[in-house]
Amino acid sequence: MAIQHLDVVQGRHSRVVFSHGLAFFTGHVAPKTKTLREQSEALLKRYDELFEQFGLKKKNILYAMCYLKNADDEKEYTDVYYEWIDKDNPPAGLAVTARGNPNNATGEILIELHLIVATDPDAKIERYDVSNGSRMVKYNGLAFFTGHVYPRADTLGEQTKGVLNRYMELFEKFDLKKENVVAANGFVKNMDDIEQFKAPWNEFWGENPPAGVIVQCPPNQNTAFGPNLQIELELIVAYGDTEVKRYDVVPGMSRLVTAGGLGFFTGHSAKLGAYKTMDEQTRALYERYEELLAQFGIEKKNLVMSYAYLADMDLLPEFLAAPKIALDPDAPPAGVAMEGKPMGEGNLLEVQFVASMDGE
Structure with missing residues (x-):
């Protein structure tokens, strides 16, 4: 089926795009209520309506990307979110601090949620728990990981090295290959420390770096790990017979990576x-x-x-x-x-x- 661009509300900025068995949603918000919990409830109710509108199923959510005005308040969102998702088919996901539109006409935005969903109602999706609510979700040649952290070290450089080593353990566990990482998206606490990040990052990937972004969107600091999470890293990895191709844009810096x-x-x-x-x-x-x-x-x-x-x-x-x-x-x-x-x-x-x- 050819790619489809479907407006959620005609003439507005929000839409869902269907491509290669996946539905990519524009980030949605619900700023008409005041608290994070209320906005979370309204936002997820809105997604229920959108799933019905576009023939999608909650059990087929692969990835939930949550941007919060303050990720330290994440529990107000997750208390609602964990009741809303299909408990037998939870998605991978990530939640970080990232301010939305500060001039929204209908109210302050405390949360924005972007979902990736399998479009086939009978999609055969594999889900594997990793630890503490984190998981890997495999579908149609791509594996989506929950954002991972490494709280056992103090600095951004040490945590970067630690979280990459943790991913190597997961690759071995799930029979994945480092050279098949398609995208690596890192969200750091403080961009002023980014020089610490570069050496372990470049050493790990060598000549096969993935696509991705590295931006300052602080992870939740209000967790049992303590207020010093310097980086949260989520990966998308090709598996099985899915062919991965890499094209340099600027050698050693930016690229296009194709898979599936x-x-x-x-x-x-x-x-x-x-x-x-x-x-x-x-x-x-x-x-x-x-x-x-x-x-x-x-x-x-x-x-x-x-x-x-x-x-x-x-x-x-x-x-x-x-x-x-x-x-x-x-x-x-x-x-x-x-x-x-x-x-x-x-x-x-x-x-x-x-x-x-x-x-x-």
């Missing part, structure tokens, strides 16, 4: 130092993406998902107003736009695309 008919880009930013304002960086970034889509033979209408991380969410109006030449206005991707400081001095924006490589 989907292409995952490294998060891209405008050339640092050349563009100062959010308007300038947004224009330049999407012009660069237009070049990359042409380079790799991807049609604009085949973009499935867009993850935009802004250094300062107060700049959201400037980001939204800037022309985005890489997008098809008649078939835009689903997406989220959240506050998450990217790497690089003066870098205001990082955007990661997921694309259908064949229009299916």
Whole structure:
């Protein structure tokens, strides 16, 4: 079946995109209520309505990406979420601090939730518990991991090394290969410490780095692990006979990784130092993406998902107003736009695309 872009509400920004047996939802919010618990309840009720509207089933949720105004309050959300999900078929997931639109007309946004769901009502999904509510979910050639942390060390560098070593243990346990990691998305507590992160990260991946993003979206500090979680890392890994191909954009830095008919880009930013304002960086970034889509033979209408991380969410109006030449206005991707400081001095924006490589 060809890729489908379906508006949730006609003419609005939110939609669901169907591609390669997966449904990618725009991040949804419910700001008309005041507390995180109330917003969580309303938001999940809204997803119930959307599942009915688009013929999807709760038991087929593969991944739940939750952005909270303050991840330290996560329990107010999870108390509701764990009652809502199919308890026999829980998804993998992640919850981090990331501010949403601060100027929302209907109220303060305390939570935004983005879901990836298998579209086949009878999908054969494998789910494996890892520990303490974390799991791996396998479907259609891709394995989605809950975000993992490593609290036994103090610094970002030590925790990065520790969480990567933990993933190696999980790869061995589940018969996966490091070279088949498609995307690695890391959410750090403080971007000022990022130099500590680089050495263990580069040493681990060597010549086969995945796509992904590294942004400042602090993990929950209000856990039994204590208030010093420096990084939470989630991985998407190809398994079985799924072929993985890697294409360098900038050797050693950014790339496109394809698997299962989907292409995952490294998060891209405008050339640092050349563009100062959010308007300038947004224009330049999407012009660069237009070049990359042409380079790799991807049609604009085949973009499935867009993850935009802004250094300062107060700049959201400037980001939204800037022309985005890489997008098809008649078939835009689903997406989220959240506050998450990217790497690089003066870098205001990082955007990661997921694309259908064949229009299916």
